[in-house]
Each structure stands twice: as C-alpha cells, then as structure tokens.
Amino acid sequence: MSVTSMPETKVTPRSIAIVGAGQAGLLLGCALLDQGYQVIIVTNRSAEEVWNGKVMSSQFIFEPALAIERRFGMNQWEDECPWTDGISFSVPAPDGSGTQAIHWHAMLDKPGQSVDQRVKMPGWMKEFERRGGELRIANVGVPELEALAASHELVLLAGGKGEIVNLLGRDEERSPVKQPMRALALTYVTGMKRHDYPECVNFNLIPGVGEYFVFPALTTKGKGETQACDIMVLEGVPGGPMDCWAGLSPEQHFEASMNVLKTFVPWEYERSRDCQLTDPNGILSGKITPTVRKPVLTLPSGRKIMGMGDAVLVNDPITGQGSNNATKGAGAYYEAIIARGGQPFDEAWMQATFDAFYNGYAKEAVRWTNSLLFPPPDFRVNLLGAAQQFPGIAARIADGFNDPRDFAHYWYEAADADRLIASEAQKAA
Incomplete structure (x- = not known):
C-alpha cells in the first residue's frame, strides 16, 4: 500500500x-x-x-x-477546499428530549477534504x-x-x-x-453555521432510524467557479421514517432533509435552519447493495x-x-x-x-x-460511550477512518473492546 x-x-x-x-x-x-x-x-x-x-x-x-x-x-484544489480536522459522534437521548446521550469529538491525525x-x-x-x-x-x-x-x-x-x-x-x-441496507440521500447546501469545536465530519447515529453525517466541501458555483458548501448525507433504515426520498423534486428533497434534522437531530437543525441548496443538481438519492x-x-x-x-x-x-x-x-x-x-x-x-x-x-x-449497517451489539455501544470519557478511545476511532484495519483490534469482539476500555481507564487513573 x-x-x-x-x-x-x-x-x-x-x-x-x-x-x-x-x-x-x-x-x-x-x-x-x-x-x-x-x-x-x-x-x-x-x-x-x-x-x-x-x-x-x-x-x-x-x-x-x-x-x-x-x-x-x-491535488489541484488542496489550497481552495475547506479542511476537516476531526470526527464527531452523537447519539440522541432515547427519551425524545432532543438532547445527546453521547457526544464527543476527536482530531484526526491529519485533516481530510471533499471536492x-x-x-x-x-x-x-x-x-x-x-x-x-x-x-x-x-x-x-x-x-x-x-x-x-x-x-x-x-x-x-x-x-x-x-x-x-x-x-x-x-x-x-x-x-x-445481499440487499440495500439504507435509503440514501445527499443534500449539498450553503449557509450552515459552524460548531464551536474544530471542523469535523459530524456523525449522528439514530438507533433504529438511520444515520446523518455532514461535513464541509468544495462544490460548483456555475460558470467554472467554485464555492464552499456542506454535504448532508442521510441514511435511512428501509421502511423507516428516513426512507422518504423517492420521486422528490429538489425543493421537496431539501425540505425532507430539514425535517429529518428537526425531528431526529435538532442540534444539527439549529445550525442548518438558514441553509439553502447549492443548486438544483445538488441532490441525489437511491439505494446501494454493498x-x-x-x-x-x-x-x-x-x-x-x-x-x-x-x-x-x-x-x-x-x-x-x-x-x-x-x-x-x-x-x-x-x-x-x-x-x-x-x-x-x-x-x-x-x-x-x-x-x-x-x-x-x-x-x-x-x-x-x-x-455499521446492523444494530450495534451492547459492547460496541459501551465502547462508543466510553469514547466520551476517554479521549484515547475517541482518537482511536477517529483515526480508524484513515485506516480501517485498526478496527480489527477492538471493534468486533467484546473482549477486545473491554480490553481497550480498561487500558484507557488505567491511563486515566
């Protein structure tokens, strides 16, 4: 490699x-x-x-x-494209209060970009x-x-x-x-407010419903020009409330995106309420079989x-x-x-x-x-929650996006996850 x-x-x-x-x-x-x-x-x-x-x-x-x-x-757009420095992870509270039961962010070893x-x-x-x-x-x-x-x-x-x-x-x-596991939608927008922490790929896991993640990017502005934007990626469990993209016009697609945010991740909606589509072609929906x-x-x-x-x-x-x-x-x-x-x-x-x-x-x-396409086992939920307490775990998960081979050491077996948590707890003691 x-x-x-x-x-x-x-x-x-x-x-x-x-x-x-x-x-x-x-x-x-x-x-x-x-x-x-x-x-x-x-x-x-x-x-x-x-x-x-x-x-x-x-x-x-x-x-x-x-x-x-x-x-x-x-790397022609490296100086022009916004940089993304880290990964953030959130899970809504199960009581429907609109708060976050889990929330953490961690810096990547080096930043990434989307053009x-x-x-x-x-x-x-x-x-x-x-x-x-x-x-x-x-x-x-x-x-x-x-x-x-x-x-x-x-x-x-x-x-x-x-x-x-x-x-x-x-x-x-x-x-x-063997079959598509998510109804997928992309929504390219401008006008999003920034978080008060470093620029991240903001990943939101909504149990039983789907996922929403969003990050900055560089897109078209017409006539050969470019502009900064944010890309909303919405992934709905088939048949669920986020499986709602088929046959929508660009305006309806954007409205459906905002409704998903308002309903399931209100902290993301608050910084997105002034957004607008980059252009009528800034949407996509469909399903993928891995x-x-x-x-x-x-x-x-x-x-x-x-x-x-x-x-x-x-x-x-x-x-x-x-x-x-x-x-x-x-x-x-x-x-x-x-x-x-x-x-x-x-x-x-x-x-x-x-x-x-x-x-x-x-x-x-x-x-x-x-x-990640299947309901997480309890030990993995505990691991993601422990990342909120132990920055070393959060950093380890974040850098797994750079090289997913590291997940083999702690992601798939309860004993391995427990070992990582215990190790980080000992460092913090």
Whole structure:
C-alpha cells in the first residue's frame, strides 16, 4: 500500500486502456502517463456534462488517500477546499428530549477534504489530456471492450455503474450483505453555521432510524467557479421514517432533509435552519447493495479485462470509504503495473494484484463498513460511550477512518473492546 517507494524510472511505453473517468481511473491514468505509458480513457460523459450534471457522491477523502493524490500531482484544489480536522459522534437521548446521550469529538491525525466530483473529474480530465492521454467520449459495451482488449496490453474497467460492471460477477464470499441496507440521500447546501469545536465530519447515529453525517466541501458555483458548501448525507433504515426520498423534486428533497434534522437531530437543525441548496443538481438519492465483484472478466473472444475502483468495490457510504478505497486501489494497481515491467498482464497477475489489495487493505474497510449497517451489539455501544470519557478511545476511532484495519483490534469482539476500555481507564487513573 505504500506509495513512498514507487519507482521513478521511465519504462518502455506500454498501452493501457481505462474505461471510466472517475476517482480511480483518472488518478491511475495520469500517474501512468508520467511513467511513459500510452493511456486512453473512455467515458460516456464529457467534462462539461459532468460539471453541469447531478452530484455523484459525497467523496470525503482522508489524509492517506490525499497523500496519494499529492504524490501523483493531482491535488489541484488542496489550497481552495475547506479542511476537516476531526470526527464527531452523537447519539440522541432515547427519551425524545432532543438532547445527546453521547457526544464527543476527536482530531484526526491529519485533516481530510471533499471536492465535489463535478469539480474534480472535469479538472482531472483536462489534466489527463494535458499530460498526453487520449480521452474518448463513448458508450462502452462488450464489442467496445473487445476492440480495446485487441489493441491494448491491459484494459481496466473502472466505471462503477451500468450493466457492463455486472459482467465482472459478484464475489459472494466477499459480499455478505445481499440487499440495500439504507435509503440514501445527499443534500449539498450553503449557509450552515459552524460548531464551536474544530471542523469535523459530524456523525449522528439514530438507533433504529438511520444515520446523518455532514461535513464541509468544495462544490460548483456555475460558470467554472467554485464555492464552499456542506454535504448532508442521510441514511435511512428501509421502511423507516428516513426512507422518504423517492420521486422528490429538489425543493421537496431539501425540505425532507430539514425535517429529518428537526425531528431526529435538532442540534444539527439549529445550525442548518438558514441553509439553502447549492443548486438544483445538488441532490441525489437511491439505494446501494454493498458488493465486491470478481476482478477478472473473460470476454467472448477469451481476452481478459480487469476491474478496479467502484467496478469491484461498492461500499455503503456510511463510513465514507468509497473514494478512499478507489484512491488506495489506484495506488496499489500503479505499483503492480510498474513492477510488472514488460511481462504480460495475464489473468494470474490480475487476480493476484486485486487479492493483494483486497487482503492487505480493502477487506477490513469492507468489514467495518458492513458492521455499521446492523444494530450495534451492547459492547460496541459501551465502547462508543466510553469514547466520551476517554479521549484515547475517541482518537482511536477517529483515526480508524484513515485506516480501517485498526478496527480489527477492538471493534468486533467484546473482549477486545473491554480490553481497550480498561487500558484507557488505567491511563486515566
């Protein structure tokens, strides 16, 4: 996973095609161009269409992934985008009083950022072309994949939507959640009041109802300009009172968001009452089935293509790991491609490359994310409550957003959680 030791030596040009101009595909494409590879990216929307379209995600990126963007010279908005310094966590009191039974905040080791993909992807598309890549606007189906595979040494399928990604096939063993667990909504707003503590991803857990989290970001302002905003992420348990997004107009969507805040997290409503939508396209709703797909697709000709990014890893956004997984996956694929030298990108290499990334990192991000989609066991509630008393636990949970592998040490078993609490209590004694 380390990107600090990536080779700098230019390689003999090899031809690579990437289908999908998102976080993973554009990042990897630009990085490979810098190493002398011949790269084409095929996507179905132009930069202008992306800029003027609907929001696509909440895309909060934590420091380890930001470091990869920075390493590849893809941090164009770092000075412009608001920084988020920590994680806050709240649970409403069960008596309906509108107060917080649990509330704490902790600083991240280093801050993170969110740049609206309507800003980032058009900028990266232009950067890809500036570095010498070929950007082709076209729809891609099996015939187009066949043509790309016939003319390129490696084809990477990086698009996360559409029927084409389903051809990769779901990995049932790695995909224990079989249906959508939340009704999802994004609401991009301006005019939010700040908290009196450091800027945080403010996470609110509403037992039996869903979750609400919110954080600052950079979004569009029209005519090529940008502005600061806040992104509301609302996740409702299916069939519950937060499962209310289908068929709403932008105005109705915004009103429903405010009603959720007023009803379930009034402390968040109070600082949001003067908000307004950034633009009519600043909303999104839908449902996601968490999925890990198989990384190799065999085309009718027998040629192989490889999945990456959202095409192979689809997480519920409850932990904000999607863009981080895509970025870290792009970094891992980069290292593997460089290390391959002139050897063929065969099926064994494809499978081994994905397995190394999945087993070395993504597995624990998926495990942690899926754990939050189910009612928490008592020991985990106690752990979250103990974080209010012991800052060391709060800091440990916060930095798990940077690297979810640490949760394996205390998140899943009662004995491990109790051990961490006891250790922090002893330090405080």
